[in-house]
Amino acid sequence: MWRNAARQIGIIKNHPFHPCFQIKADQQAKGVVFFMHGLGDSGMGWADAFANYCADPNVRYIFPSAQEMPVTLNMGMRMPSWFDIKELSASASDRYDLDQLNRTSEELVKIVDDVLEEEGLGRENLVIGGFSQGGALALNIALNHYDNVAGILAMSTFLPIEESHEMLQKFLNKEKSLPGPISQHHGTADGVLPFYFAQQSAEFFKKVAEKEEDFQFFSYEGMEHSSCLEELQNVNDFVKKVLKL
Helix, strand or coil, X not given: CCCCHHHHEEEECCCCCCCEEEECCCCCCCEEEEEECCCCCCHHHHXXXXXXXXXXXXXXXXXXXXXXXXXXXXXXEEEECCCCECCCCCCHHHHECHHHHHHHHHHHHHHHHHXXXXXXXXXXXXXXXXXXXXXXXXXXXXXXXXXXXXXXXXXXXXXXXXXXXXXXXXXXXXXXXXXXXXXXXXXXCCCCCCHHHHHHHHHHHHHHCCCHHHEEEEEXXXXXXXXXXXXXXXXXXXXXXXXXC
16 A cells, blocks of 8 residues: 555755655655656656655655746746757757756756765665656766666656767767666657657667666557556566665
């Protein structure tokens, strides 16, 4: 039986990415899951979903909320966004503000490290992940800033840079290894980020994964740009496995 959501979800006061929701471990945390939402959302929806369906009592879960900013693709309207999305170009460097993506990544790395220090844990006890735009941010953080994490969750998301990018070339040339196992999830009926986005990312991860267990891809027939109970159960299985719970 999952823990009661209303009792477990709290807010971290004075957080840079406010409101930042959390689900505390019942006792001493054995791991941390740091999870970021998609464009225009907040951390609350994912905090509620995890609390109801996939929150392990040995884990502390953190769900920050992006700050509002003008989003070029949405005619400059202000909304919660981790970085600007400029247009639907074929080139990632034209689609996204990569400088902003990297600045946000650096800010979040500091916050994640503070949470781990507070819990007396290391990066090897961290699962970092996200949904859609938040998943792209999680992948950027993991591949750019970490050498050793417990796991990476990529849900209905995409690699925000092309294979030709210098950073990804290091993985392809075996100069650098994946920082941890990746669990990727995508719905076949996703109209926001079509399934081929996921397939492109999956092909890259298959090429750079050194072992079969370093990368898993889950597709969900008929699922749109959302989640489902089967996906959340798979997420919970992954978290328990990589955190050795």
